[in-house]
Amino acid sequence: MKVFYDSDADLSLLDGKTVAVIGYGSQGHAQAQNLKDSGVNVIIGLRPNSPRVKEAQAFGFEVYSVAEAAQKADFIQILLPDEVQGKVYREEIAPYLKEGDVLCFSHGFNIHFGQIQPPKNVDVFLVAPKSPGHMVRRMYEKGAGVPHLIAIHQDYSGRAHDIALAYAKGTGGTRAGVIETTFREETETDLFGEQVVLCGGATALVKAGFETLVEAGYAPEMAYFECLHELKLIVDLMYEGGISAMRYSVSDTAQWGDMIIGPRIITEDTKDEMRQVLAEIQDGTFAKEWLLENQVNRPQFNALAKADEDHEIEEVGKKLRAMMPWLKATK
Numbered sequence: 001m002k003v004f005y006d007s008d009a010d011l012s013l014l015d016g017k018t019v020a021v022i023g024y025g026s027q028g029h030a031q032a033q034n035l036k037d038s039g040v041n042v043i044i045g046l047r048p049n050s051p052r053v054k055e056a057q058a059f060g061f062e063v064y065s066v067a068e069a070a071q072k073a074d075f076i077q078i079l080l081p082d083e084v085q086g087k088v089y090r091e092e093i094a095p096y097l098k099e100g101d102v103l104c105f106s107h108g109f110n111i112h113f114g115q116i117q118p119p120k121n122v123d124v125f126l127v128a129p130k131s132p133g134h135m136v137r138r139m140y141e142k143g144a145g146v147p148h149l150i151a152i153h154q155d156y157s158g159r160a161h162d163i164a165l166a167y168a169k170g171t172g173g174t175r176a177g178v179i180e181t182t183f184r185e186e187t188e189t190d191l192f193g194e195q196v197v198l199c200g201g202a203t204a205l206v207k208a209g210f211e212t213l214v215e216a217g218y219a220p221e222m223a224y225f226e227c228l229h230e231l232k233l234i235v236d237l238m239y240e241g242g243i244s245a246m247r248y249s250v251s252d253t254a255q256w257g258d259m260i261i262g263p264r265i266i267t268e269d270t271k272d273e274m275r276q277v278l279a280e281i282q283d284g285t286f287a288k289e290w291l292l293e294n295q296v297n298r299p300q301f302n303a304l305a306k307a308d309e310d311h312e313i314e315e316v317g318k319k320l321r322a323m324m325p326w327l328k329a330t331k
C-alpha cells in the first residue's frame with residue numbers, strides 16, 4: 001500500500017481555483033482554516049441564519065449561501081451532515097455545477113449509497129481525514145497533520161488523483177501520510193469502525209464497566225477513573241507503539257488480566273454480532289434506517305442521546321474535570 005506525503009503532492013494544482021467549503025462544523029472549519037493557511041482561495045457556504053457565519057467571517061472568510069458558494073466555486077467540498085447532503089446537493093449545488101468542476105467529500109456515504117449522483121463531466125473524489133475535525137486543525141497548527149484517505153469516484157479531468165492529493169496537502173494530510181482507497185471501502189470501514197469500536201463499542205464498554213463497579217458499591221469516582229480516564233492513557237500507548245508496547249508499559253498483573261479476561265468479554269458471540277453489523281452496513285440497512293430516522297426528526301436518536309447525557313458517568317466526569325484541571329490538559 002503506497003503512502004503519499006508532501007513531496008508527492010503539488011499544491012499549485014489549486015492555484016487560481018476557488019474552493020467552496022460547504023459547512024463550517026467539525027471538519028468544515030478545520031479544513032477551511034488549514035487550506036486558507038496553506039494559501040488556497042477558500043469561500044464558505046452556509047445557511048444565512050447559521051451561528052457559524054460570524055465565526056467564519058472572523059477568520060477572514062467570505063461566507064455565502066450554499067447556492068451562491070456553489071456558483072462561485074470550481075471546487076466544492078461538501079462538509080454537511082451526511083443525512084442532509086442529498087437534499088442540499090439536489091436543491092443548492094447540482095444546478096450550479098459546471099463542466100470540469102470538482103465535487104469532494106470527506107465521507108463516501110452519499111455517493112456509495114446513491115443519495116448523490118453527480119453529472120459525468122466533473123471530478124468526484126473524497127479526501128477524508130482519519131480524525132475528528134478539531135484534531136485536524138490542532139495538529140496543523142502544530143506543524144503536523146493527521147492521516148487522510150483519498151478515493152476517486154469520477155476522473156473527468158484525468159488529474160483527479162493529483163488534485164485530491166493537492167487538497168490533502170492543503171489540509172495537512174500529506175504531512176502525516178495519505179492512503180488511496182475506494183468509496184466503498186472508506187464508507188463501509190468508517191461506519192463499521194465508528195459503530196463497533198470507536199464510538200459504539202467504546203461507549204458501551206465504558207458505561208457497562210462503570211455501572212458494574214457502581215452497582216457493586218464502589219465510589220463512582222473510582223469507577224470513572226478506572227473505566228474512562230485510564231482508557232485514554234492505555235489507548236494512547238497502543239497508538240504510539242502497538243498492543244505490545246502498551247503491555248510493556250502496564251504491569252504484568254494488568255497484562256495477565258488483559259490476556260485471560262479480554263476473550264471472556266469480547267467472545268465469539270461478540271464477533272458474530274460484529275459480522276452482522278458489517279453485513280447491515282454492506283446491504284444498506286444501516287444507511288436506510290439512519291436516513292429514515294432523520295426524515296421523522298430523529299425520535300430514537302434524541303431519546304438515546306438524552307438518556308446518555310443523563311448517565312451518571314457524565315455527571316461524575318464533569319465534577320472531576322472541574323476539580324482536576326490537569327484532566328483537560330492531557331490533550
Ligand SMILES: NC(=O)C1=CN([C@@H]2O[C@H](COP(=O)(O)OP(=O)(O)OC[C@H]3O[C@@H](n4cnc5c(N)ncnc54)[C@H](OP(=O)(O)O)[C@@H]3O)[C@@H](O)[C@H]2O)C=CC1
Binds near residue numbers: 046052132
Ligand atoms: N466530525 C468528524 O470528525 C468527521 C466527519 N467526517 C465527515 O465530514 C462531513 C461533515 O461532518 P461534520 O464536520 O462532523 O459536520 P458538523 O455537523 O460538525 O457540521 C455541519 C455543518 O453543516 C452546516 N449545515 C447543517 N445543515 C445544513 C443545511 N441544511 N444547509 C447548509 N448547511 C448546513 C452546519 O451549520 P449550521 O447547522 O449552523 O447551519 C455546520 O456548519 C460528513 O460527511 C462526515 O461524515 C469525516 C471524518 C471525520
Ligand SMILES: CC(=O)[C@](C)(O)C(=O)O
Binds near residue numbers: 130132190198
Ligand atoms: C472522526 C471520524 O472519522 C468519525 C468518528 O468516523 C466521524 O466523526 O465520522
